Amino acid sequence: MTDGHIHAAAAWLSQAERDARTATALLDQPTPMKTDDVGCHVASLCAQAVEKSIKGYVLLNRSAPSHRSHRADKYLTPLLRGDLLRYGDNRRKLAGLFDPSMRALVRRLFDLTPGVPWGVWMCRRPSTLGLTNMGHRRQPELISSQTRRGSRSGQSRRGASAPKSPSSSSPCDVSPSSEPGPTGALISRARSLYASPSRATGACKR
Amino acid sequence: MSSQRIAPGDRLALHYEKVVRELVARHAKMHEEPLVLAIRFRFDDAEDIHLLEVIEGFPGGGDDPPLTTEFGPTPEFPILGRFHLTLASPAQLRSAIGRSDEILADLRRDGIVLFPQPPDSTAKQLLSGLGLPA
Numbered sequence: 001m002t003d004g005h006i007h008a009a010a011a012w013l014s015q016a017e018r019d020a021r022t023a024t025a026l027l028d029q030p031t032p033m034k035t036d037d038v039g040c041h042v043a044s045l046c047a048q049a050v051e052k053s054i055k056g057y058v059l060l061n062r063s064a065p066s067h068r069s070h071r072a073d074k075y076l077t078p079l080l081r082g083d084l085l086r087y088g089d090n091r092r093k094l095a096g097l098f099d100p101s102m103r104a105l106v107r108r109l110f111d112l113t114p115g116v117p118w119g120v121w122m123c124r125r126p127s128t129l130g131l132t133n134m135g136h137r138r139q140p141e142l143i144s145s146q147t148r149r150g151s152r153s154g155q156s157r158r159g160a161s162a163p164k165s166p167s168s169s170s171p172c173d174v175s176p177s178s179e180p181g182p183t184g185a186l187i188s189r190a191r192s193l194y195a196s197p198s199r200a201t202g203a204c205k206r
Numbered sequence: 207m208s209s210q211r212i213a214p215g216d217r218l219a220l221h222y223e224k225v226v227r228e229l230v231a232r233h234a235k236m237h238e239e240p241l242v243l244a245i246r247f248r249f250d251d252a253e254d255i256h257l258l259e260v261i262e263g264f265p266g267g268g269d270d271p272p273l274t275t276e277f278g279p280t281p282e283f284p285i286l287g288r289f290h291l292t293l294a295s296p297a298q299l300r301s302a303i304g305r306s307d308e309i310l311a312d313l314r315r316d317g318i319v320l321f322p323q324p325p326d327s328t329a330k331q332l333l334s335g336l337g338l339p340a
Contacts, residue, residue, distance in 0.1 A: 064276040073265045083282035
């Protein structure tokens, strides 16, 4: 393996660790963040951490990740087949790390961070996201309002906000205190995934 | 034919033919994300291998462009050059056909279906969209 590949991979993996640390810190809702600010940013940072980890491994494998696609879970398909792995003994480790349930969670994580305001995305894809299991209530009024305003003014993904009643929960609410559901489990898995960064960088030692 | 009569370039082509068919045969046995269609193309690239695999359940939205990524040689896939693997779900390939993505010209020029043989109805439909014979 060339030094260039190792250095390039190390940069991706280091940034993935930073993203994961930042996501973990955000879960504590630091000042001046409000509860509703937390969820989408944690999910977004988790998605960034997963994307950069996988792309870092792709580079360690002396492959070329595409900068055009953020859906890094697409690389799992060829990597998990094993015959394109430069280091064959990584096959079992990868298969263990990305078992079917983890792959489903990763896919769901990327689905949750599509690059448009969550309210707009949920309005478009309610059945795909399984909203009834999200641990929060939908707000049709809020979603339709965001959709209308977003489509007119081309708001950024984080620019959407709308008035809400104190008792309501927004589509962004995945705070630590919220009911454990698939999203909470996802974040827990993501946190444990990055608890031992050496697992992802094992190929460096070869 | 004796192996001594085969030119080095032809020997490499024969080796590539063998390893690609073996790779596709292995992938065709995958139950998770099953292989729907495999087309080898860009035979003018003597050292590299270009392969399109259409996979049921491949991640991403139906409008996503096919993902092309490169791999180097591995113990199970020994080649001299690079392996350019393009992956798409059936919906993503249909979208690419609808957009006339750049890769389609290469596929239409010299694409050869490696899987399934003979093509099933889904493969025939995709091949028809690509303008390739079933």
